[in-house]
């Protein structure tokens with residue numbers, strides 16, 4: 001069993017930045033990440049998408065943001081355990097025990113940067129789906145846009161992700177078909193407008209009836225009209241199911257299963273903090289710039305109450321390195 005001041009659960013963008021900031025303030029810190037690679041959503045769900053709203057970075061891809069964050073955290077001592085899922089956290093007198101599928105560790109404080117928790121893509125629930133997914137015909141997120149070059153692609157879903165991907169694929173794929181079961185999309189007005197002006201072919205309101213040898217069989221809602229769509233690839237954007245967060249007894253969650261936090265990012269359990277998409281409060285905006293700020297708030301708050309064997313470094317970053 002190892003002892004550190006702070007265990008950070010989840011090495012997405014907010015966890016990585018939190019580890020850097022905690023290290024900079026002189027805390028000993030360990031990060032535990034269930035995936036085999038750090039970086040969370042930008043790394044895994046949209047590595048090539050461009051991000052424009054992180055302060056000081058006019059434009060950056062998901063994958064390069066992860067690289068920058070890894071470079072930043074490398075400046076401070078820290079441990080990063082990849083491929084370990086945190087399964088249970090127990091509150092004890094002077095801190096916490098954190099158990100994963102491989103190890104049990106202890107810490108004075110815990111910061112949850114688990115995003116939405118362990119995510120699994122929502123499936124279609126149709127025959128042959130697993131086979132199609134194994135062969136690469138069905139994807140639930142895009143690792144590389146190149147896989148779609150010159151292909152006929154069906155994008156399923158009606159939210160921001162489905163519409164964003166349709167637009168990004170427009171110039172890469174031979175043809176993009178967007179299929180949604182309702183007439184109206186649940187995406188930003190501007191994106192909906194861009195899609196309607198693009199070459200993306202829209203099928204609304206259609207449901208998916210079967211996966212066929214050549215692609216998809218669609219049925220128009222409240223009608224017998226069928227469409228046989230020949231495609232090479234199917235991109236499913238039906239969202240993700242989360243396992244959040246029965247990680248610790250008596251934790252208070254918000255209605256969408258995130259951790260309720262106060263103004264110092266502390267949960268209802270003393271010493272257990274949350275930041276980034278894992279945290280929720282009135283007025284929460286689930287963006288990375290907000291999550292980075294929440295991590296700073298949480299770490300400054302915990303340094304005031306933790307009993308540490310060593311001095312906490314104070315001051316601005318420029319005076320600390």
Ligand SMILES: Cc1cc2nc3c(=O)[nH]c(=O)nc-3n(C[C@H](O)[C@H](O)[C@H](O)COP(=O)(O)OP(=O)(O)OC[C@H]3O[C@@H](n4cnc5c(N)ncnc54)[C@H](O)[C@@H]3O)c2cc1C
Pocket residue numbers: 009010011012013014015032033034035038039040041042045046049050051052053084085086087113114115116117118119161275276277278286287288289291
């Ligand atoms: C398509 C898309 C586009 C987006 N575009 C933007 C944008 O342009 N700008 C912006 O600011 N935001 C954007 N976002 C939102 C942004 O990605 C999230 O706000 C951000 O990823 C939250 O970071 P996080 O570190 O809190 O959580 P996440 O990125 O979700 O990372 C959480 C990490 O915790 C790990 N984890 C979870 N549970 C456990 C466990 N029990 N044990 C161990 N590890 C665990 C997960 O594996 C994951 O790596 C976008 C999101 C999507 C889906």
